[in-house]
Amino acid sequence: MDMTLGILGGGQLGRMSVQAAQKLGIRTVIYTPEDNSPAAQVADHTIVGAYEDQDALLRFAEIVDIISYEFENIPLKTVGFLKALKPVYPDENLLKISQDRVREKSFLNSIGIPTARWWPVDKPEDIPNILKDWNQEDAILKTTRLGYDGKGQARFNLKKDNPDSVYSLLGGSPLILEEMVDFTSEISVIAARDHEGQIEIYGPVLNEHRDGILHKSVFPAPLLPQVTKKAVEMTFTLAEQINLRGVLALELFVMQEGIILANEIAPRPHNSGHWSIEACAVSQFENHVRAVCGLPVLRPGQHRPAEMINLIGDDITRLEDYKGRENVFIHDYGKSNPRPGRKMGHVTILM
Numbered sequence: 001m002d003m004t005l006g007i008l009g010g011g012q013l014g015r016m017s018v019q020a021a022q023k024l025g026i027r028t029v030i031y032t033p034e035d036n037s038p039a040a041q042v043a044d045h046t047i048v049g050a051y052e053d054q055d056a057l058l059r060f061a062e063i064v065d066i067i068s069y070e071f072e073n074i075p076l077k078t079v080g081f082l083k084a085l086k087p088v089y090p091d092e093n094l095l096k097i098s099q100d101r102v103r104e105k106s107f108l109n110s111i112g113i114p115t116a117r118w119w120p121v122d123k124p125e126d127i128p129n130i131l132k133d134w135n136q137e138d139a140i141l142k143t144t145r146l147g148y149d150g151k152g153q154a155r156f157n158l159k160k161d162n163p164d165s166v167y168s169l170l171g172g173s174p175l176i177l178e179e180m181v182d183f184t185s186e187i188s189v190i191a192a193r194d195h196e197g198q199i200e201i202y203g204p205v206l207n208e209h210r211d212g213i214l215h216k217s218v219f220p221a222p223l224l225p226q227v228t229k230k231a232v233e234m235t236f237t238l239a240e241q242i243n244l245r246g247v248l249a250l251e252l253f254v255m256q257e258g259i260i261l262a263n264e265i266a267p268r269p270h271n272s273g274h275w276s277i278e279a280c281a282v283s284q285f286e287n288h289v290r291a292v293c294g295l296p297v298l299r300p301g302q303h304r305p306a307e308m309i310n311l312i313g314d315d316i317t318r319l320e321d322y323k324g325r326e327n328v329f330i331h332d333y334g335k336s337n338p339r340p341g342r343k344m345g346h347v348t349i350l351m
């Protein structure tokens with residue numbers, strides 16, 4: 001296929017998207033502010049530039065046919081500039097929604113997808129006032145923008161915590177207060193949707209977090225059939241309502257009695273879907289590239305149950321332990337500095 005896909009962002013999601021594109025004979029160009037990024041190590045070509053550098057963005061747009069992105073905090077202005085030059089998928093509306101927790105939760109609720117109770121916070125006094133209104137003692141306070149891997153959030157207890165200090169700890173408004181969800185498990189569902197509206201689903205996946213960071217994903221998730229059905233239906237609704245072209249993930253909380261609440265949307269392939277590279281005929285990355293590039297999405301065709309374990313920070317040194325084991329597949333993202341909390345690689349184990 002004579003096509004060049006441009007990807008904004010140079011992280012591991014870009015890297016694995018590039019690898020999927022290579023299988024389809026699609027050339028790739030990465031645009032990133034970072035030198036020697038994980039994606040640049042495998043892409044056909046990379047342009048290193050700031051997201052505000054219009055000359056560099058113009059050069060990027062000139063050499064690609066279609067543009068996508070691999071992380072959600074690409075400035076909307078950058079996407080606005082690029083989309084006048086080349087098509088950008090998924091549509092910037094999805095990006096806009098997933099960049100802002102208030103907008104995200106409003107949108108989910110507006111299409112009938114329930115979330116934990118939430119309210120915007122503009123000043124420290126709002127926090128106790130909202131909690132009293134809810135008749136609750138505990139909640140979770142989050143920055144509306146730029147949070148990831150549990151960063152930019154803090155728990156708040158009405159009796160123990162000081163609103164001013166929690167408020168300033170998070171850097172002030174805009175913030176959102178969310179009801180503490182007493183979940184039994186966390187799951188995610190990934191949807192790939194093409195230009196003709198065909199949808200393929202990965203999941204629900206069972207996710208275990210440590211210190212706010214995804215530690216382990218298991219597929220299939222051991223859930224009641226009606227929970228699986230509801231989670232998949234919600235993700236279908238979201239993909240359709242947003243007119244998705246590409247891949248998105250919906251993170252969900254499962255509570256007792258099978259009640260499900262949506263937590264957040266990722267407008268791109270998701271960490272909880274990495275097992276699909278080895279456990280499926282068509283991975284989330286391949287379906288992402290297919291959808292974005294105007295090819296039909298294909299059935300994932302999972303052939304084995306699987307488990308994925310993230311290698312965070314120094315965990316990467318344990319990669320050696322996994323090498324040479326049967327049915328274990330290692331992914332080293334090629335990052336040189338194993339800072340604590342940094343996603344350095346992952347392993348997938350086929351069961």
Ligand SMILES: Nc1ncnc2c1ncn2[C@@H]1O[C@H](COP(=O)(O)OP(=O)(O)O)[C@@H](O)[C@H]1O
Pocket residue numbers: 116140147148149150151178179180181182186209212251263264
């Ligand atoms: N309202 C909530 N109730 C209980 N736990 C929560 C709530 N919101 C977030 N968490 C926990 O924190 C983790 C990270 O929060 P999330 O909103 O997904 O932000 P991030 O962008 O950092 O992934 C979740 O996976 C979950 O374990």
Ligand SMILES: [Mg+2]
Pocket residue numbers: 149251264
């Ligand atoms: Mg999350």
